[in-house]
Amino acid sequence: MAYDVHKVRDHFPGLKRQMGGRDIVFLDNPAGTQVAQSVLDRMTDCMINTNANLGGFFATSVAAGELVAEAREWAADFLNAASNEIIFGQNMTTLTFAMSRSIGRELQAGDEIVLTRADHDGNVAPWLMLAEDLGLTIRWIDLDTKRFELDLSQLDAVLTPRTRLVAVNYANNITGSITDVKAVSDAAHGVGALVYVDAVQYAPHDIIDVQQLGCDFLACSAYKFYGPHYGILWGKADHLERLTAYKVRAASNAIPDKFVTGTTNREELAGIIGALEHFQWVGREFGDTLETPPSGRNERQALLRAGIEVMKVYDHGLAHQLIAGLKQHDGVRIIGIDDLQNFNRRVSTVSFTHDPHRPEDIVRFMAEHGINVWSGHNYALETIDQLGLTPHGGVVRVGPTHYNTHEEIDRFLDCYDRYLQQR
Ligand SMILES: Cc1ncc(COP(=O)(O)O)c(C=O)c1O
16 A cells, blocks of 8 residues: 555554644654554553563463563564563663673773764763773764764774774764664674664664674664653673673573563553554555565564565655755755765754754744754764864754654745744
8 A cells, every 4th residue: 555644643642732723743753753552552551451560470460471571572573683682671871871881891991992973972971981980992983074974984993902892873863874883893893892783763764683783782762763761772692691780689690681670661661562563554554565575584573674664765755855945045054965866874864054043043933833853962962063063052953754744844844934034
């Protein structure tokens, strides 16, 4: 069936919110998406029927245990991993701080960590603090500020026999550029370093396959892909077995449970299943529009992947419309890849500046007109700094996703025209 955005929108009750008699336009998706009905259904059902602690002999406890196992299976299919390699936790940042402590137990003063200036602080600060605690050396890979991509030509120079870990993003949350994680993994493994990937901005937009990436850890967050505020961390089983977990003594020593601190937040896990069911539904409904539907190790994975692929094609169309419209204005600078031929190197997140307009003034105006977008550094401190945009107040970031319509992009562009007229 041809892609039907209105059918998709019917699955998102949050999109029905209005301001001044008009639907609110949600283009704040890179900061957090609206939640699919399947997520709400799963979470409600969990809190009614599966509300007990784990390990009991009674029905609600058994059901809760089954739910945790099911959520791990779903997330494993999502990332193409094994279910005992899936750790759920509060969010990407908290999971990364925790794992950085475990990894740090194997490091010594003088060891080196490679970070990038294209990363969100969630994949920078935990490693900076670890370096401070242990006396590690940090080396940086820069952003290529002309191409808006990570300058991977610097990889060879920053990797040394002392490199123990490379922390890198899969997609930048400002430019939308995609990183060649496989190339990073191959190079890092060449010197025996681990690779820790932040896939928070990639996960809503494209298929993740940790087997193909060859990395060691990968983290993402379900609230960026239509689910609840909860994080997922994948780690290779060998590493999870070997590493020491910071945990209470009574907790299991088996993986992945040894990395789960305290009581699992089951309703969030149920919500994650609901979010992945949404991808699956999109795949089932519209997957036949794909020239080559992706394969999978089982039917669920194939459908999940088809849904993501369908969304990607549609999202790119929205991003193209947005960039073309913004470029009509003299002086607008797209902070990212803007030519259609290279769209396979980016996700649909579009950031821009327009001197002398302050990003915050633009997004305030948009908010007054029922259009949700973000401004500032969006926690990509190094990226904004390297682009010289810190004094300027960062960028305006507009993030279309599969439930946005072409009319909404037009509404954003019309509103921007009006903003400019008023200045
Ligand atoms: C690229 C990227 N990494 C990490 C994070 C932090 O994610 P969390 O809120 O799950 O800690 C974000 C949040 O916006 C992000 O965009």
